[in-house]
Amino acid sequence: MRIQASKSLSWFLTIVIILTSVIIAILLKQNADLKEQLYGEQGLALTTEQDGASRQTPEPTPEPTPEPPVYYIALGDSVAYGYGISEDDRYTDLLFEKLLEKEIVNQSKNFSKTGFTTGMLLYQLENLSGEEREAFRASKVITINIGGNNILQPLIGYLPDFQEITDMLSEAAGIAVDAMGVAAEVDELNAEWQRISNNFSFADLLRIGEFFNRASSILNNSIGMFERMNELNENNPLAILAGPLPPALVAEMEKGIADFSVEFGKIISWLKENAPEAVIVVNTLYNPIPDEVLGLKLTLSGQAEIYTQAVNEVILTLQNDDYHIADVYGLFAGIDNLSEMMNYHLDLSQMNLNFDIIHPNREGHQRIAELNFMVLRY
Numbered sequence: 001m002r003i004q005a006s007k008s009l010s011w012f013l014t015i016v017i018i019l020t021s022v023i024i025a026i027l028l029k030q031n032a033d034l035k036e037q038l039y040g041e042q043g044l045a046l047t048t049e050q051d052g053a054s055r056q057t058p059e060p061t062p063e064p065t066p067e068p069p070v071y072y073i074a075l076g077d078s079v080a081y082g083y084g085i086s087e088d089d090r091y092t093d094l095l096f097e098k099l100l101e102k103e104i105v106n107q108s109k110n111f112s113k114t115g116f117t118t119g120m121l122l123y124q125l126e127n128l129s130g131e132e133r134e135a136f137r138a139s140k141v142i143t144i145n146i147g148g149n150n151i152l153q154p155l156i157g158y159l160p161d162f163q164e165i166t167d168m169l170s171e172a173a174g175i176a177v178d179a180m181g182v183a184a185e186v187d188e189l190n191a192e193w194q195r196i197s198n199n200f201s202f203a204d205l206l207r208i209g210e211f212f213n214r215a216s217s218i219l220n221n222s223i224g225m226f227e228r229m230n231e232l233n234e235n236n237p238l239a240i241l242a243g244p245l246p247p248a249l250v251a252e253m254e255k256g257i258a259d260f261s262v263e264f265g266k267i268i269s270w271l272k273e274n275a276p277e278a279v280i281v282v283n284t285l286y287n288p289i290p291d292e293v294l295g296l297k298l299t300l301s302g303q304a305e306i307y308t309q310a311v312n313e314v315i316l317t318l319q320n321d322d323y324h325i326a327d328v329y330g331l332f333a334g335i336d337n338l339s340e341m342m343n344y345h346l347d348l349s350q351m352n353l354n355f356d357i358i359h360p361n362r363e364g365h366q367r368i369a370e371l372n373f374m375v376l377r378y
Helices: 002-054 091-101 118-126 130-137 148-156 162-198 202-206 208-234 237-242 247-274 299-317 328-333 362-376
Strands: 071-076 107-110 139-145 279-283 324-326 345-347 352-354
Touching (some): 071 091, 071 118, 071 130, 091 139, 091 362, 130 139, 162 208, 324 362
Parallel strands (some): 071 107, 139 279, 279 324
16 A cells, blocks of 8 residues: 555656646746747847947057157258259258158258348248247257348349340350351352462453452451450450449448348347257358359459358357357368359350359259258267
8 A cells, every 4th residue: 555655646746847847838938928029129139239249349549649740940041942953952851851861850841032131031030920930949950041142132233134144145156156157258269269360261350350249248247247246345244243343332242241240140049049959050151153254254253252251250250059050161162163063054065054153053952961961960
């Protein structure tokens, strides 16, 4: 009896466990169906959002902060501006490339203007915009090429007009062509006279009149050429450069030097105050007037030498420790053939004429850039 009862209890418990399991499975299924009905798309969105959060992409790396500007600033006149050459060839741009390569500066500004005197440069500095003043405060290198126009501007009005010079050269070239033509006629007439003299005939007698008419025409043409040449010599526009300077012009040029002495000092003081971190390099002036042009000795070159040295003396005197000096004067004075460094070309044989006896060419600018960089000692 006990064994029978025990077996019945075991079967009963087994049936209960099976039924319980079935009931739990049904309840879980119903619960899942109910959740789907209750939440629907909301539940799907929540699940998607959670999945997305787990797969979230990392934030992009922030852009590096740009380096603050560090400037090279060029001040001055037409030489620093690069008159007569391309922008890439001027010494200020060549110097900037060297400074950029050495990572001394990362930006440049050229405030130079053709025709600037020290007075004009000082006015420019004292009237800069706020942004321009900030560039000076952020500058590391400043070069100055100024003073030439203080003495050249009065002189420019004294120099002959370019058109006068070209007209003179054209006239001289015309006379030379005519002279070659006359010489050819003389040779031809002389050969004919020799033939007549050696073998005179009756036909030649009839042509004697024509022969002398041709000889008379050649003589008249020769006389006309000599008269034109004499007139050209008397009115040669270059001859004015060979004589002494008039007193009024000398007075103006001396005033230009006096103004330079005062205004240059003020320019340096302004830079020391407004560009305290900058190394300043001042270029001395070179004498641009050659000793000779088209075979004509120019006493003007000697006059220009005197005034150039006077300006350079001021630069040397005011130096102290405020700036470095790039001796451009010494650089150019040490070159045998100055025309290799200057814009002017006076080759009459090829009519390759350029009367810009003031400004350096590409080679000249290259030498000035190298000199300025050497003075900086970077």
